[in-house]
Amino acid sequence: MKFSTPKKVLAGAAGVALIASGATVAFAENGPQAEGLSHDIDGNTIDSHRLTIDKDFTHVADVQGEFAFNQEGVTPNDELFNVFGTALTSMCSKPSVEMLDNGEGIANYYINVGGNIKKNFTVNVSEMKDSEETALMGCSCATGKPFGQAAVVGVPLESIVGMADLEEGVNTVTAYGADGFGQALPLQYALDKKAMLVYEVNGEGLKSTDGSAVQMWLPETVARYFTRDIVNIELTRQAEEPAVQQVDPQFRNKIDILNTSEGCVFKAGYDITFEGVADDCGSPITAIEFSFDDGATWTSCATDGATADKWVNWQFTTSFAEPGSYNLSVRAKTADGVVSPLEASLEFEVIE
Incomplete structure (x- = not known):
């Protein structure tokens, strides 16, 4: 008999109450600095330190286990945008009324295209079937912990630009x-990132009560640029290209544990499966690392082949021979050498 958490990682990965300690935890500000975890990013120095933990946990060094990961899975539509806050305009801002099956709104996909082009025009993107594409795409805020992923259907921005006679x-x-x-956004940036004008999310056609229901999605780009209810696209000539906001350095390399505090009691000697998600919104995740001794040692598990446009679903299965109170700390590493400034933590019990 196995005592483990369910191995279902592929749905509901965002918007869940996650870790037993209450939240993803910042490394202790005055704790001993872990070697190699200080980073200078765009003029910001980010120091990652081992957590200061008051509770007396059973410490086990260099814990080994079975590791697996994939980049699949989607966040349910009723959770996808609600995790991002309560402001007004972009994905990163308000609960997604158009994602809810409330019977309101219409399927309107007309967009006006103008700016520094020789002739303005209007297009119904849902009728551009020859250009339609499907993509699995992540969505992450510049600050804060939440992130999500969805299977989207739409038309590449490049197809719209190709219809315009640009000045x-x-x-x-x-x-x-x-x-x-x-x-x-810089036009070339949006094209290079393969921005999409989306009208279907996770198999559900979008509706709107105000204007078009089309949404802009961009891989590896913070969610403030995921504009919703798009009615106009302007292609313009500016003296300087606009800057692109990046993820706040202290919120890079987000990581979560999906095991909840409920039921975190396991039998000694039996398999325990820990699982979660990681995302950097710009740099590929190259490893997930686990510590069961307050960060004194870390077991590093490579995520070879992981790409930056989607999150990493990870699973780590191990067992403990001795009863006691344990604490798991987990962090991620990126291709550009950044270790999670915020780690996730989970308390659990092992009994006879």
Whole structure:
């Protein structure tokens, strides 16, 4: 008989109450600095330290186990955007009314295209079947812990740009929502990131009560640029290309444990499966690391082949021979050498 958490990682990965200690925990500000965990990023120095833990846990060094990961899975639509807050305009801002099956709204996919182009035009993106694409794409805020992933259907922004007769020097694209709010992006950046105008999320057609229901999705880009209810796209020539906001350095390399505090009691000698998700929104995750001795030692598990456009679903299975109170700390590493400034932690009990 196995005592383990369910191995279902592929759904519901975001928007869940996660760790027994209450939240992802910042490394102790005044604790001893772990070697190699200080990073200078865009003028910011981020120091990662081992957690200061008051409770007397059973410490086990260099714990070995079975590790597996994939980059699959989607966040349910009723959770996907609610994890991002309560403001107004982008994915990173308000609960997703159009994602809920409330019977309201219409399926409107018309967008006006203008700016520094020789002739303005209107297009129904849902009718551009020759250009339609499907993608599995992550969505992450610049600050804070939540992140999600969805299977989206839509038309590449490149197809819309290809329909426009651009004037000389056009270098900026701005998608405006029905409320008039828009976030400017360098046009080449948006094209390089394969931005999509999305009208279906996780198999569900989008609806809107105000303007078009189309959404802008961009891989490896913070969710403030995921404009919703798009009614206008402006292709313009600017003296300087707009800057692109990046993930706040202290919130890079987000990681969560999906095991909840309920039921975290296991039999000695039996398998325990820990599972969770990690995402950096820009740099591929190259390893997930586990510690069961307050960060004195770490077991590093490579995530070879992981890409930056999707999250990493991870599982680590191990067992403990001795009864006691234990604490798991988990962090991630990226291809550019950054270790999670915030780690996740889980308390659990092992009994006879």
